[in-house]
Amino acid sequence: MADLKTLEMPKYGLSMTEGTVANWLVEPGQSFDKGQEVCEVETSKITNVFEAPFAATLYAVIAPKGTVLPVGAPMAVVGEAGATPAEVEAFVAALNGAKEPEPAVAAPAKAEAKAAPKAAPAPAPKAAATVAALAKSIDKPVAGATVVPAALKGETPEGVNASSRALRLAQKLGINLALVTGSGAEGRISVEDIEVAVRAAGGSVAAPAPAERAKVESHADDSAVPATPVARRLAQKLGVNLNDCRATGTQGRVCRDDVLLAAQKLGKLEDAPASVAAAVPQPAEDPVVTPMSGMRRAIGARLVQSKLEAPHFRLTTEIDMSRLNALRKEINADVPGVKISVNDLLIKAVAAALIKVPDVNVCYDAEQQAIVRYPDADISVAVALNGGLITPIVKAANRKSVTDISKEVVALVTKAKAGTLQPEEFQGGSFSISNLGMFGITQFDAIINPPQGAILAVGAAIERAVPVKGQVEIRPILTATLSCDHRVIDGALGAQFLKELKRFAEAPNLMLV
């Protein structure tokens, strides 16, 4: 008879209580050497390769890929070469019997139970079924259940030194206390010692049920408790002792709302008059809690970094958009199949201004403590997505025609919304534009997209009365705010850029020459 053993879920860190079998690297029937990689185990923190503690042959996988097991639970049956399928089956059956769960143990999730027989490869079909059953029985227990490992089962012999509570717990769980080490005076076993032993043997211990808040009422004289007259009268009417009320009123007095809240907590509102009950502020629906998506976390991390590290300063200018708007209309009218937007023209104007003032077209290299200046204006355009935003890049916008820019922006935005942007399409860029004009925002300032040196926040073009050559005229005025990283761009430089941008936007023909 070949000697059979189990491979058990390893414990990689102090905080590890369970692990997922991520992948099997050895097939059933294969032999492996000591130190050979047998399977991958995923914890909440890392994925580790499980190395064989000894050389053996893998006979049966108890925990197929994806199974969550508590630390110490068997993952597979292994042994020296020559074990027959019958032997393996008998061994697994023995394990299975030992693992017969307590009545208190919750049944494994149904989906997992269904998946297990399919996923469990084993040398013999009969053994496979048993293995699957075992996999089922040791599948992740429902949180809060107590699972006592077979190793600790048994009856406590007379004379074991244990606390009264520990004895009762052992009896309830069917634990043999002779197998538990006591940590108390003269080796006395406490409830905690039992819990430690159960966990050490691979079982789990139910968390104690949280104590329910008792409704405790005061009966002490409350005549000296400071309270408003209304509160005192209401308390008397509802039978609430003022000692049970918080005092949130002026001068530390209990006020009407305090009495109502206390009455609600003590369940005294049921038979209160409807008018009184209606006045109690009802808690609103529970807030919806959504875990942060990867994108939200990335946005958070990058922008916090930017706000913390980059000393922002902001410059604002107003741009008369009359001529740019006119140009847009002309192009859209004259060129068939083209529908350029104000934004496309602004990208072009920004690109032209960046080439004119190249020292704004920079990134900050923290590692080298250097300023990186780019030959082309690679402009990142902020695109709002469901639950986030992304900044695809119009590369070398200075060398592209407005129609090319327009087509590229449409393509990038489509890809961004479909989630099919390639990394090189949104990583990099030398300057960013964020436009909220379409929402009617007249002015705002943006956080720099690190490591870029600046970002332009574009508001809506609003018709305003402006003096033109001594006359008041109505002109569409757009407010643009440039946020600069003062480490790489100074105030005069940023101002110079905005001046050029204003010049190009107000006289777009300059972009052609």
Added chain:
Amino acid sequence: MSTKSYREAIKDAIAQEMRLDDTVVVIGEDQRGGHGGHQPEVEALGGVLGVTKGLWTEFGSERVIDTPITESAIIGMAAGAAATGLRPVAELMFMDFFGVAFDGIYNQAAKFRYMFGGKAKAPLVVRGMVGAGFSAAGQHSQSPYHIFASVPGLKVVCPSTPYDAKGLLIASIRDDDPVMFCENKILYDMKGEVPDEPYTIPLGVANYTREGEDVTIIALGSLVHQANAAADRLAKDGITCDVIDPRTISPLDETAILESVAATGRVVIVDESAARCGFAHDVAALIASKGFDYLRAPIELVLPPHTPVPFSPALEKLWLPDAAKIEAAARKLMGA
């Protein structure tokens, strides 16, 4: 195993230890005197309540030392004898008298081992009566064990049954630290099964006298029996209680207390030592600091009022915690 009174169990313990160990000596008032002083043929009184009656006859004046009414001399002699190698069992008669002898206990014996770097020790036992309910008035009815327990270096024992009294006293005599052994005077005639052979109960291990799931009642000495009675009455209404008798206040079996509180979440602490800064407050602080999350309701303390113990039997009865008060406190916690 035979049925013995609490008084007999204590004498049994001392006598057996004296037979086993020559260094064990008894020091106290009226150990020999009372019935005529120097008349060996006359049975000695054996202390004011006759607890040590018979010891002088068996062991003689060398080992059963009669003293005048001078507590500071009794304790001073015992502490010195302990430091020089004997194991004295000194009797203070009423623990209320600790006031005149406390220097020897708390500033000397309790400090020896620590201040002499372990080179000296004081293996002495100070026996004395505590407890109200005997109509002994304000100066002979107190339970100052909470004061002893606040002194590091002293161990404090409060047995509630004949069985515990014998086992704990033998453990106390064999202990190398000074032990304040507080005998509840109204228990002296309580009978119980006591093994004939010597045995010890380790100091610092609590006893559960009732087991239940709803309320934890913690009591010492004679109040353990009141707590048991309350628990039995509550059990008839389906409210089951853990009744914990810590048996020793110092060291205190914190585990036993916290484990029970963890299961019940409701605590009644009964005590007669003090209405302020007493044993109950110490245990309540333990539970509040280490077991706060277990609590389902505020900790209930059943204590006497902050007054001296009255002489009038009617008032004394009113003053003392009893089963009815404990039961009411437990019912309050259960909201019933």
